[in-house]
Amino acid sequence: MGTLRDLQYALQEKIEELRQRDALIDELELELDQKDELIQRLQNELDKARPRTKRQAISAEPTAFDIHDLSHVTLPFYPKSPQSKDLIKEAILDNDFMKNLELSQIQEIVDCMYPVEYGKDSCIIKEGDVGSLVYVMEDGKVEVTKESLKLCTMGPGKVFGELAILYNCTRTATVKSESGMFKKKKAKKNPTASIVLLMYNYVLVV
Template identity: 50%
Template sequence: MGTLRDLQFALQLKIEELRQRDTLIDELELELDAKDDLIRRLQGELDRMRVTLSTPGSSAAGCLALRNSSQRVKRRAVMAEPTGWVDKQVPPQPTLTSHSKSPESQELIRGALQENSLTKHLERGQILALVDCMHPNTVSQGSCVIREGDNTSLAYVIEEGKIEETKAGHKLQTLEAGRLVGEIALLHSHTCSTTLTAVINCKLWVIDRQSFQSIMLTSGHRRISQALDLLRSVPFFRSLAEDALMKASDALEECRYSEGDYIIRHGSPADAFFVVSQGQVKVTERRSVSEEPMCLSTLGRGDWFGERALRGKEIKEEGRNEEEEVDEEKVKEEKDVEEEEKKE
């Protein structure tokens, strides 16, 4: 059993350890505040450049919707630091090098990108482009991947091995295969706040900021151009000036529907104008409860519907819920009976 002096010494060591942890927590809180500020600045840059990314999903038809409503779906986006590209100019063509990968490596990189908070909302084409241009790198045990205080432009996906993350000599966590690390460097030039060291020999896949920005800007420009082309094909928008068309294209939201889904139902309030961007949309009408819906027309890419919603008017495209129709039939029958009784 230790003496009182030994216990006092152990207590002092414990107090010092707790003090160091408190200091580390304070530093991490400051770092978190700095990252929040960075996110706010990037969001402002994002809004200015209007480079939007929609959530991927399978569907039989895709429509761009312009809503006559003050409440719009929140659109997620990622934007990099300014590159000098103006909306109406064609961005410089990126020179991206493709690097061959095994199907297993491709799947691992895709999974890492889709699980990371920064890249998980990218669309499928953007994910595939990022996977394609990533190049391999190996790091030996004990080597630094990222050093605290350095300014880097690279992000990494761990395929094999383990990486230890430390700050001021204190271990924060151990990162294993299937993780994307250093992703903030893809958005903006910044000073690394932690050190990443290989615990064992590691195999990594690397992407640089310039390649990431090129993919994001090119896909954003393509989406804006496609939206403008679709709007120009609609007579309702042909008389609008170019600036008004740009604002309308920015207000468009991508909506995806599976085969058999209703876009507009008869009797429902209409608050959106739709342009078909892919797939087909069937317009049907049900003239009575007992009859099957009758197809009036089939709309394809470039076709539109719902233009009266932009003027604050409702439209009705397809049969209502059968229970609603049955109720209306009953009301009509009751009115007919009342009229007959009055006549008698």
């Protein structure tokens, strides 16, 4: 067993070793902080150089053109009742594929829509066709079929026709009007469909 002096010397060595280790840790932490700061500066510079783009709706493939490429285009707005605006907006937000659009884009889509009528038994969408319109029902009913088999019936407040737009593919089903629409005299007050601007490559049925 060592003397008291030997024990004191060994303890002093351990203390010095711990001090050096702490100093090394402090030095490494300072180096990490400096590197983090450098990374942040480089990231900021990269963000400045990168073109600013907003999120798009979910899409497996890019569509024919980008919404944001046409941001300089002046879009015509069409008047519609507050009820129609709310219905269109809620229909888009309720749609799994379109709800990811930014609210400003949704509002612009709503504002740029104008009414279109479809009579009973009208073919609105034909399976296999190339499509550039998206629809939102405001009144009446439509029947959805695929390969002549009925899939479902949809009523007001539903979006349809969006898959061909968002996934850049042909129409996946046929949609026909099932019930009669309003007469022409009532169409202005009670539109049965609305079309979204070409800029968005959508069309919504109100």
